[in-house]
Amino acid sequence: MNKPLVLKETKTTMQSGEWGLIKDIDLLALIENLHLDVSKVIIWAVNEVKWGYYSDNQFIFSDSTKDLELRYLQEMRIFNKSEELKISVLNNKVSYRYIKDDTNDGLRSKYVDSTSRLLGKNEDCANVPKGFISLIDKGRKLSQIVPFETIRKECYLTTRNYIGYLENHQASYVDYRYLEITDKEL
Numbered sequence: 001m002n003k004p005l006v007l008k009e010t011k012t013t014m015q016s017g018e019w020g021l022i023k024d025i026d027l028l029a030l031i032e033n034l035h036l037d038v039s040k041v042i043i044w045a046v047n048e049v050k051w052g053y054y055s056d057n058q059f060i061f062s063d064s065t066k067d068l069e070l071r072y073l074q075e076m077r078i079f080n081k082s083e084e085l086k087i088s089v090l091n092n093k094v095s096y097r098y099i100k101d102d103t104n105d106g107l108r109s110k111y112v113d114s115t116s117r118l119l120g121k122n123e124d125c126a127n128v129p130k131g132f133i134s135l136i137d138k139g140r141k142l143s144q145i146v147p148f149e150t151i152r153k154e155c156y157l158t159t160r161n162y163i164g165y166l167e168n169h170q171a172s173y174v175d176y177r178y179l180e181i182t183d184k185e186l
Helices: 027-032
Strands: 008-021 039-045 049-055 058-061 073-079 083-090 093-101 107-117 121-123 133-137 142-146 156-165 171-182
Touching (some): 027 083, 039 171, 049 142, 073 171, 083 171, 093 171
Antiparallel strands (some): 008 107, 039 049, 039 073, 049 058, 073 083, 083 093, 107 156, 121 133, 133 142, 156 171
């Protein structure tokens, strides 16, 4: 059952920009400079979409890899309940957007949090590493291994949707970020 969205307010800091050409930058060093807390990560690459964890400037993915294949990267989100780093690659240029909520020196931002069910149902799989679950949609022949642990069948992605005002003063969503993966709706 969908619950009504609740308008809330927080102080948010946001920064964005370009880091340069993907071949010329040390992406891990740039990420490390932001001092992100333990987070979940999703990567969209030309050849795959994969979930994992980010902690102590290291990635841990469900396929046991820890490296990023930057030449195939299209977008990445590193997120937790208080912050998100979104990295995009277009024409070999790396741009970023970083949002942190509940900061003392941030700007007041209105938002609503919402949940969307992730595709697939939690299936027991022997080859899924600890800290991950396998969501399988047999009808669509899709599966994903998500950084979360639960015994429930369904998982949800919570997003924070920021509200701003357009030039005509109409309220609108102006940005959003991933917040958490959970096994229940808000």
